[in-house]
Amino acid sequence: MPANLKRRPSDTSASNMDDGSDFSQPSTPKQVKIEHETEELSKEERQERVFANLRLRRIVKENHGSDINQLSFFFNNKNFSAPYGIDQSKTFDKRGSVQRDQSDTSNILVTVGGPQINVYDNEHCGDHLDIMSHFNLAVESEEGSPPNKQLHSACWLHRPEDALIATAGADSKIHILSLANSEERAILSGHSKTITDLQSHPQNDRHILSTSKDGTVRLWDVEEEKCLAIYDVDATVSVFHPSGATFITAGARGEFREWDVVNLEDDGMDSGETAQIDKKQSRLLKKMHNDSQIDCIRYVNGNLLSKSINGRMEYWDPVSEKSIRSFRVKTGENFSRFDVSLNESFFCVGSNSGAIYVFNLHTGKQIAELQHRRSTKAVRCCVFTRDCRSVICAGEDGFIWRYDYIDDEILKEWANGQKSD
Template structure:
């Protein structure tokens, strides 16, 4: 009889990379299957949380992630980290508020660090939610500081300094609600903002300057990892690929106008359904529509690699790709989170709880993939943590008297 032995990364040399990869993939699936709801936070604005994101700062900080990440602790039990490692910091936007949390130094807690209410003091309080609801944000690194570029119903891109707890500048140009803001994958000074006014704007944050205006009816965008192109999606299921102008082309004070005819329209993959999120993974595109259809496709050939139907219901929900680009997580209208293997299309696990009944509008992986955090309707944040087998077995044997 042959005894099957579980391989660890340490026992495999470079000549057996496939086995090493598959073993890591298998162990990660076990991590996701062993996740349980450990923390619930309700933000006081009581509105939907439209986006949340960790500040991984990958452009300025390089270190292991996923199962390769090993945390070290000082004598007080605090996690030791490099000054540019900000992966414990998480932000959310909902209602008129932007909140920043520490996800690592408070035990099982998700402790709030900063809260910004972007409603003007003289604003009519009855109408403030309608006029100043925040829809989106992205992180930008500065030495000694973290900036947040956020936008929403008033059409303004506001730049917030976390270190100084203040709004440091406003980028004006959009005439209507801003759906989406994305940071450039190679530069913390360049961002894209997508608006209901029928334009996408490329900004130089430090100069408070609009570099280019793309005439695009879009709801969401995503930069190619090179930063030389981006993909946009709109409410009618249309996907387009745009070239990003180089800085040498944008020396004039006036922004470059890039017309729709200068973009490349991709064959329809989502029918006429609203596209609410786009990400790159393994050099390919993952796009999602609100009817729960995920398309994994090659941007150059426009060939579909895999189509996945998510049992999410009709739901607007931003999904996330793990840093190793092996898995994605996405939320449903019933409060469930689905985790899928990108390579195989396999559903790895469903995360849910009797207390998680509200629609999930966004969800994210932590840097070590041992936590998934979701947020959505009515200001609820849910954190699912990896629990080892021994602890799960102990919990199973607990009785009411133990609680």
């Protein structure tokens, strides 16, 4: 049956909630800046000060009440270039809306939870996460029984005058959604079991990689709506090399494999035949996490950053297979996607008790621990904003938590106000 995609749905799809914290004062329209920036401090140290001053400012609860499995900003780095981190300067109009270039889509955030995809505007409405579009796969079948439509992953694909979202989960299909037209554009079928991970190609927005519990990873041409290659591997997550020429898969028993991305023209397979790739054509890499399940991997500075569900994170060189730095994060036993800042210097990761940890990747130093007294459930995913002045996390029961940078002057005002009370 057709998917249900709505533009600006009713308030039942998601609701903004007062955070209930001591840091709920309204923001004022002004240019955001970092206080006490001195020449003696490096850019990295100034960024660390920002993370140290993050405070909870917004809570959103989505109506599906299920785990939110992934968050993703539409940075569109393949087609848009602009400053990021503390180099980015934002200005606001009198209404508190951020002034930005029309081609800058980094304020757009997608959430994947339950049977729903929700798209938010993270900035134009000041402190609020304003819902823009709502996609619901939980459409009852003709027999009246709801199918299993739990979603697990999504990725963005740029198109002229549009933004596409590829999303997938328990129904084993990949749904291609048009944000501009508020419609389901295509369905890619082929997997026979739950799809756990989707990755867009780092060099183009035509190809995506899907990882499934059916024991295969598939390479797709979204425009042609066809599968280009099937890789025989039991994997939980995958990641493209930044060049797009190879990718790495990781599995439930800590196994890493490197694969070549099939070039159909070179293989003489442009007639539409799907390439079949077995394990013998891959390179088996060292087990960096022993036999623990890998739940997230990313290329960072040409190296790999990988996480297992027990909280161990490894920063390592996949060519030499040597460890650069190990992290033991207090996440507990928890499936959680981490995120890396656009300058590839910091990462954030969530725990099974509602905390988010921010680390300096180069020094190994923990920069911040973010948690509110009401945040006690497992964090399944977290992301940095483009300017790294906010960290957004989500997880169990459909809650989204946003921590924002508050400068020293405002923090002192709040502290003095609390003392006077």
